[in-house]
Amino acid sequence: MEKQFKINFEAIESYDHLDAIEKTLFDKAMQIRDLAYAPYSDFTVGCAILLENGEIITGSNQENAAYPSGLCAERTTIFYTGANFPEVKIKKLFVIGAPRKATSSIPIPPCGACRQSILEYEAKQKDDIEIYFASLGGEIYKTKSIRELLPFSFDASYL
Ligand code: THU
Numbered sequence: 593m594e595k596q597f598k599i600n601f602e603a604i605e606s607y608d609h610l611d612a613i614e615k616t617l618f619d620k621a622m623q624i625r626d627l628a629y630a631p632y633s634d635f636t637v638g639c640a641i642l643l644e645n646g647e648i649i650t651g652s653n654q655e656n657a658a659y660p661s662g663l664c665a666e667r668t669t670i671f672y673t674g675a676n677f678p679e680v681k682i683k684k685l686f687v688i689g690a691p692r693k694a695t696s697s698i699p700i701p702p703c704g705a706c707r708q709s710i711l712e713y714e715a716k717q718k719d720d721i722e723i724y725f726a727s728l729g730g731e732i733y734k735t736k737s738i739r740e741l742l743p744f745s746f747d748a749s750y751l
Contacts, residue, residue: 599740606729618724620648621687621688622638629652633655638688641669642686643681667706684724687702688727702741721738723740
């Protein structure tokens with residue numbers, strides 16, 4: 593029998609359709625993206641995380657001459673958050689990535705390894721994390737939880 597997963601996401605038309613907090617997350621992700629250390633791919637990614645106490649944590653991708661030693665923006669940011677604010681819930685994660693010199697782009701979603709890492713923090717805090725991934729032009733895709741982006745996910749319940 594063939595079965596399907598249905599993935600729910602919201603397509604937000606433009607920056608103007610964001611609320612004030614979302615606009616701040618977009619702006620901060622864009623700003624930190626400029627500081628990405630990505631000399632090998634020249635693909636720069638910025639991430640902004642909103643905590644339940646209102647604090648915003650930002651990060652960018654960090655590459656390495658030994659390529660696999662580098663790390664995506666999402667994991668750089670969420671690991672820093674987990675290390676420094678282990679008791680504070682994460683409400684939203686906003687990511688924007690594109691080639692450094694690009695002037696337009698499409699919304700680029702978190703890679704598989706980042707989805708798995710984000711899932712771990714959802715499980716840890718027993719609460720959803722809203723995921724936003726944005727284009728340079730302002731079109732944004734939003735999911736209510738990382739589970740929408742990671743069907744058949746592996747978690748601690750299998751251990
Ligand atoms: N990258 C991210 O930072 N996040 C993703 O979800 C996908 C890829 C980074 C890793 C590498 O530095 C560059 O983008 C090209 O893959």
